[in-house]
Amino acid sequence: MASAHVGSPDVFFQGNAGPYPLLVTIRPPDVIPGVAQIEVRSLAQGVEKIELTPTPMTGIASTHPPVADPAERMAGDGQSFEGTLWLMSVGSWEVHIRASGAKGTGELPVPVPAVALRMQPMNKGVSYFLVGMMALLAVGMVAIVRAGVREATLDPGLPSKGWNRKTVIATGCASAVVLAALWGGNAWWTSDAATYSQRVYKPLGITATLHQPAQLQLQITDPGWLALRRLDDLVPDHGHLMHLFLVRWPAMDRVFHLHPEQTAAGFFETRLPSLPGGVYRVYGDIVHASGFAETAVGELRLPDVEGTPVTGDDADGPTVFDSGYRMVWLHDETKPVIAKQAGLFSFQITGPDGRPVNDLEPYMGMGGHAEFIKEDGSVFAHVHPTGSVPMASVAVASPAAMIAMHETSVGPVVSFPYGLPTAGRYKVFVQLKRAGKVVTGAFEVNVT
Amino acid sequence: MNRSAGVAKRRLEWLFLYVAGMILVALLVVVLEYTHRVFLHAAISYRVISMLTPIVLAIASRTTGRRWAATTVTAIYSVFLLGLLWILPLFPAQPKLGPVLHAVTQLIPSGFPLLVIAPAFVLDLLWPRMVAWKMWQQAIVSGILFLAVLLPVQWPFADFLQSPGARNAVFGSSYYDYNQSPQSYAATWRFVPLENAAQFREGLGLALAWAIASMWLGMGAGEWLKRARR
Numbered sequence: 001m002a003s004a005h006v007g008s009p010d011v012f013f014q015g016n017a018g019p020y021p022l023l024v025t026i027r028p029p030d031v032i033p034g035v036a037q038i039e040v041r042s043l044a045q046g047v048e049k050i051e052l053t054p055t056p057m058t059g060i061a062s063t064h065p066p067v068a069d070p071a072e073r074m075a076g077d078g079q080s081f082e083g084t085l086w087l088m089s090v091g092s093w094e095v096h097i098r099a100s101g102a103k104g105t106g107e108l109p110v111p112v113p114a115v116a117l118r119m120q121p122m123n124k125g126v127s128y129f130l131v132g133m134m135a136l137l138a139v140g141m142v143a144i145v146r147a148g149v150r151e152a153t154l155d156p157g158l159p160s161k162g163w164n165r166k167t168v169i170a171t172g173c174a175s176a177v178v179l180a181a182l183w184g185g186n187a188w189w190t191s192d193a194a195t196y197s198q199r200v201y202k203p204l205g206i207t208a209t210l211h212q213p214a215q216l217q218l219q220i221t222d223p224g225w226l227a228l229r230r231l232d233d234l235v236p237d238h239g240h241l242m243h244l245f246l247v248r249w250p251a252m253d254r255v256f257h258l259h260p261e262q263t264a265a266g267f268f269e270t271r272l273p274s275l276p277g278g279v280y281r282v283y284g285d286i287v288h289a290s291g292f293a294e295t296a297v298g299e300l301r302l303p304d305v306e307g308t309p310v311t312g313d314d315a316d317g318p319t320v321f322d323s324g325y326r327m328v329w330l331h332d333e334t335k336p337v338i339a340k341q342a343g344l345f346s347f348q349i350t351g352p353d354g355r356p357v358n359d360l361e362p363y364m365g366m367g368g369h370a371e372f373i374k375e376d377g378s379v380f381a382h383v384h385p386t387g388s389v390p391m392a393s394v395a396v397a398s399p400a401a402m403i404a405m406h407e408t409s410v411g412p413v414v415s416f417p418y419g420l421p422t423a424g425r426y427k428v429f430v431q432l433k434r435a436g437k438v439v440t441g442a443f444e445v446n447v448t
Numbered sequence: 449m450n451r452s453a454g455v456a457k458r459r460l461e462w463l464f465l466y467v468a469g470m471i472l473v474a475l476l477v478v479v480l481e482y483t484h485r486v487f488l489h490a491a492i493s494y495r496v497i498s499m500l501t502p503i504v505l506a507i508a509s510r511t512t513g514r515r516w517a518a519t520t521v522t523a524i525y526s527v528f529l530l531g532l533l534w535i536l537p538l539f540p541a542q543p544k545l546g547p548v549l550h551a552v553t554q555l556i557p558s559g560f561p562l563l564v565i566a567p568a569f570v571l572d573l574l575w576p577r578m579v580a581w582k583m584w585q586q587a588i589v590s591g592i593l594f595l596a597v598l599l600p601v602q603w604p605f606a607d608f609l610q611s612p613g614a615r616n617a618v619f620g621s622s623y624y625d626y627n628q629s630p631q632s633y634a635a636t637w638r639f640v641p642l643e644n645a646a647q648f649r650e651g652l653g654l655a656l657a658w659a660i661a662s663m664w665l666g667m668g669a670g671e672w673l674k675r676a677r678r
Contacts, residue, residue, distance in 0.1 A: 053546075054546050055546055055547065055548075056546070056547050059547075060549050060550075060629055060630070061546060061547030061548055061549050064543070064547075064548035064549065064550065064551055064626070065546070065548065066542070066543045066544050066545060066546045066548050067542045067543065067544045086545055086546075088545065088546060088547060089547060148672075148676075151678065152672075152675075152676040152677065152678060153672075153675040153676060153677055154677060154678065155451070155677045155678070156677065156678045
């Protein structure tokens with residue numbers, strides 16, 4: 001479904017607006033033009049005012065921001081603000097958050113994809129009301145014509161004439177005209193709805209074929225959406241045009257994070273590591289030059305493959321850790337995880353002495369990478385410590401913010417801001433880098 | 449109005465003309481998208497003007513019976529739009545809803561009024577001569593007259609509106625709203641090439657047909673309204 005991830009339309013982002021660290025949640029609208037709901041949580045004291053401005057990410061409109069809308073402080077600890085913004089056209093937008101307070105002012109641009117995700121049916125109550133009004137107006141129109149023909153030329157006080165030929169003809173013609181208008185109106189509405197349904201987002205597909213002994217060839221397929229969508233305008237995200245995830249299905253007991261090379265527009269290939277046979281879900285994350293990110297989804301059945309071990313940025317998981325070491329999800333077991341609620345998923349690696357290790361390294365410029373996958377496959381989200389926004393999108397929005405987000409050293413705890421979109425069971429794969437090797441941990445989450 | 453006489457009747461007639469003027473304003477504003485200066489060299493704008501204007505002028509003239517009814521109605525329309533054109537930009541404003549394609553600092557008005565006062569004047573002049581004709585004959589000749597006066601007046605005026613001489617606060621060609629890019633037709637004073645030659649001729653033919661039909665409907669309605677007593 002949604003771009004940049006599957007089934008996860010909300011945007012979660014953690015960054016600094018000048019001196020203020022902020023955690024931002026943006027819930028884009030389902031239809032465009034539509035209203036985006038924005039929550040900004042200040043992670044430190046001192047923020048007095050939050051202002052929000054939406055602009056398209058690229059193009060001439062990105063240089064002309066409209067007047068900013070203020071965000072309102074929410075009740076509670078006073079550090080959360082909420083606001084709404086209209087996103088008026090389909091494309092890659094960014095929400096500028098300006099935070100002001102005692103330490104001055106700072107700005108944080110957050111990329112937001114604006115796409116029509118579905119056609120909403122009309123609310124039943126509204127439908128009935130409108131049909132009733134329409135009937136009233138139609139009958140009223142005919143009645144006005146009839147009254148006009150019958151009575152308008154009589155002086156006041158005179159009795160009105162009964163039905164005569166003229167009245168019948170006039171009423172008949174008026175009825176015909178009204179019915180024709182209703183029919184024409186319905187045809188117009190239906191045609192507009194059909195045009196709009198073509199604009200509803202249709203995700204890219206990806207077909208994968210195995211070439212012996214261990215070469216995977218991939219083709220991105222476009223089911224047809226906006227003519228503007230191209231496959232030859234991809235920009236690299238940390239040096240890779242595509243981040244590919246292979247997840248064995250349905251057990252999700254093996255996950256591979258690979259980086260295929262592009263051989264032609266829309267065509268990629270990669271060498272596979274050794275993997276057990278089975279059905280694999282394929283998720284390919286790409287970013288267009290406009291900053292618009294998409295996840296192409298596919299599936300394939302693989303036999304047991306004898307391949308080369310993963311190297312460089314590629315990862316194979318879940319990892320069997322050396323004895324004594326394990327990846328731990330830091331969370332309060334008693335508190336339930338609630339759908340759509342933004343929170344921090346924090347992880348660390350503990351050593352044999354039970355203490356967190358201190359030698360984590362940046363993995364592709366980030367503290368780590370996390371994949372949230374729902375049991376039924378309806379959700380796939382690729383999240384970084386900065387949030388659910390692909391780094392390439394951030395780079396298009398603001399090269400300066402992108403540079404600021406590059407981590408050169410990684411703390412013992414790596415946190416991912418995210419809110420799982422729907423209730424159900426999820427598997428979370430977390431990739432951290434240590435001693436030059438990428439390790440993958442697997443966790444299960446039950447969301448209510 | 450039909451039941452009164454003397455001073456009261458005249459007042460009501462003026463009121464009727466004012467309402468007709470406002471109706472004309474409302475109708476022509478509805479089709480603003482087709483009658484912006486960048487479309488005034490395309491048949492579509494003349495088609496919509498011919499659909500909406502003659503009916504109002506005919507009704508106004510027939511029902512009130514005043515000598516210069518059509519001219520009055522179009523004058524009211526013109527004054528209203530000139531008021532919008534000259535007064536709105538005096539107020540500062542900021543764009544509040546993105547995407548904003550160029551900065552504006554004042555309220556942006558819609559544009560110079562269409563020169564429908566010209567055909568209205570000619571019709572007022574010649575209608576008394578047609579009083580004895582059959583209604584369908586009056587409708588055909590009036591429809592032809594409407595377009596035959598509107599086109600030669602509006603077309604070259606549109607050229608003027610796109611020229612440097614009109615890019616000022618009086619004629620309003622320097623304004624375009626913030627949703628339009630600086631490369632748009634409005635911002636670069638070009639006409640939108642909407643139709644090829646065949647479509648243009650067809651469009652003008654339709655405009656003539658609509659002018660006649662609109663006149664006929666207006667005359668019929670005006671006659672009937674003249675007899676309305678309640």
